[in-house]
Amino acid sequence: MSTFKAPKGTYDLLPPDSARYLAVREAIAAPLRGSGYGYIETPGFESVELFARGVGESTDIVTKEMYAFETKGGDRLALRPEGTASVLRAALEANLHKAGNLPVKLWYSGSYYRYERPQKGRYRHFSQVGAEAIGAEDPALDAELIILADQAYRSLGLRNFRILLNSLGDKECRPVYRAALQDFLRGLDLDEDTLRRAEINPLRVLDDKRESVQKQLTGAPLLRDHLCDACKAYHEEVRELVTAAGVVFEDDPRLVRGLDYYTRTTFEFVHDGLGSQSAVGGGGRYDGLSEMIGGPALPSVGWALGVDRTVLALEAEGVELELPAATSVFAVPLGDEARRVLFAKVTELRKNGVAADFAYGGKGLKAAMKAANRSGARYALILGERDIEEGVIQLKDLESGEQTAVGVNEVVAELESRLG
Numbered sequence: 530m531s532t533f534k535a536p537k538g539t540y541d542l543l544p545p546d547s548a549r550y551l552a553v554r555e556a557i558a559a560p561l562r563g564s565g566y567g568y569i570e571t572p573g574f575e576s577v578e579l580f581a582r583g584v585g586e587s588t589d590i591v592t593k594e595m596y597a598f599e600t601k602g603g604d605r606l607a608l609r610p611e612g613t614a615s616v617l618r619a620a621l622e623a624n625l626h627k628a629g630n631l632p633v634k635l636w637y638s639g640s641y642y643r644y645e646r647p648q649k650g651r652y653r654h655f656s657q658v659g660a661e662a663i664g665a666e667d668p669a670l671d672a673e674l675i676i677l678a679d680q681a682y683r684s685l686g687l688r689n690f691r692i693l694l695n696s697l698g699d700k701e702c703r704p705v706y707r708a709a710l711q712d713f714l715r716g717l718d719l720d721e722d723t724l725r726r727a728e729i730n731p732l733r734v735l736d737d738k739r740e741s742v743q744k745q746l747t748g749a750p751l752l753r754d755h756l757c758d759a760c761k762a763y764h765e766e767v768r769e770l771v772t773a774a775g776v777v778f779e780d781d782p783r784l785v786r787g788l789d790y791y792t793r794t795t796f797e798f799v800h801d802g803l804g805s806q807s808a809v810g811g812g813g814r815y816d817g818l819s820e821m822i823g824g825p826a827l828p829s830v831g832w833a834l835g836v837d838r839t840v841l842a843l844e845a846e847g848v849e850l851e852l853p854a855a856t857s858v859f860a861v862p863l864g865d866e867a868r869r870v871l872f873a874k875v876t877e878l879r880k881n882g883v884a885a886d887f888a889y890g891g892k893g894l895k896a897a898m899k900a901a902n903r904s905g906a907r908y909a910l911i912l913g914e915r916d917i918e919e920g921v922i923q924l925k926d927l928e929s930g931e932q933t934a935v936g937v938n939e940v941v942a943e944l945e946s947r948l949g
Contacts, residue, residue, distance in 0.1 A: 537653070550837075554638055557658040557834055561677060566634040571609070571612075575618065577607045583790060583822050584610065594645055612641065613790070614822065632670060635662075637660075637661075639657065643655075649804070655836075659833035663819075668766035671814055688846065690799065690800045691778075691801070692796060692798055693780075693796060693798075694767075694771075697752060698756050700792075700817065701759070702755055709750045710735075714727040717745045719745070723742065732785045734746075746783075791815055800841075811833070815830070816829065854907065858907070863912065867913065871887065878941060881941065907928060908924060910922050916934070920936060924940060
């Protein structure tokens with residue numbers, strides 16, 4: 530028994546399950562790569578201030594869930610709880626917005642950290658694939674991102690997810706709504722914490738998952754009744770473009786998302802097979818975030834999809850992903866000379882793009898054949914002393930059990946033609 534275990538609320542990704550996670554990441558990234566998004570990687574930690582300003586002082590993420598620490602040099606850093614603020618910081622720092630072509634379109638994949646109560650589908654370390662389009666205010670961009678996420682999920686074979694869509698207004702109409710909502714909330718029977726939150730950011734209260742709070746919110750003023758004409762027109766165009774692309778969504782006038790930086794378009798992907806943690810991903814427009822973190826005005830939109838949650842959604846629907854075999858050919862040498870010959874063949878197969886493995890550790894025939902079967906390989910190459918004398922290698926089809934002797938120099942070509 531090892532003395533060390535993974536920290537509470539985290540998990541290790543191990544084969545063979547890890548292949549599913551890789552396939553999910555790949556499927557989410559594929560439509561982005563084909564739509565002008567370039568890959569970006571940022572550090573796993575940033576200045577605490579970046580998230581406090583960007584994500585919002587009143588959010589649970591900043592007040593309760595951030596892993597913050599002080600370095601030996603006295604810097605206040607935090608493990609990144611989300612991706613957008615980091616990506617925008619990196620784009621601003623590198624002046625990507627000045628290179629001429631706006632929007633700057635970026636995609637990323639990585640681990641994020643939040644100190645939460647661990648439960649199925651909610652971990653303290655989780656993995657996301659995300660996309661950001663920085664520096665353009667255009668409903669077509671919002672629509673593009675929703676359509677690409679839909680495409681990614683459908684390519685995986687997911688069917689039972691729903692897209693919720695809302696508009697949060699902008700700096701013209703949101704303050705009017707905010708005041709109306711605060712008036713309404715002050716009349717409710719809420720605990721001190723929630724009332725304090727209502728004063729800082731009343732929209733957060735709409736996102737409160739507790740039933741005692743949700744019950745009282747019936748009849749709360751809705752943002753869509755307070756949108757200014759510009760926001761209404763913008764939202765209408767997003768809805769029309771998404772609909773024209775054949776993507777189905779539901780209007781959810783109460784959708785706010787858990788970050789303070791969203792404006793106008795907000796959306797969430799939910800899957801009803803996941804119990805309480807039903808959101809598999811989401812995003813929206815964040816036109817003011819650049820200024821909040823000290824940059825110029827750069828209207829932007831983006832999303833992040835949870836890899837762990839997407840895997841759970843696939844399980845809930847019973848979707849089996851078509852994963853390529855990790856190993857196609859497994860070599861079983863019997864004796865030293867056979868080891869040299871087969872090791873050379875394995876190396877040659879790998880160079881030619883065939884996934885091949887080898888019975889390491891000088892195993893006997895029985896143990897080596899067990900290893901071959903466990904590897905998932907379709908073919909085994911078996912070489913004994915008599916085969917060497919005859920200049921052949923035994924090629925065994927592990928599915929049918931049929932075995933043929935193939936000349937040492939022909940075996941690579943034979944395998945390539947069989948594996949197609």
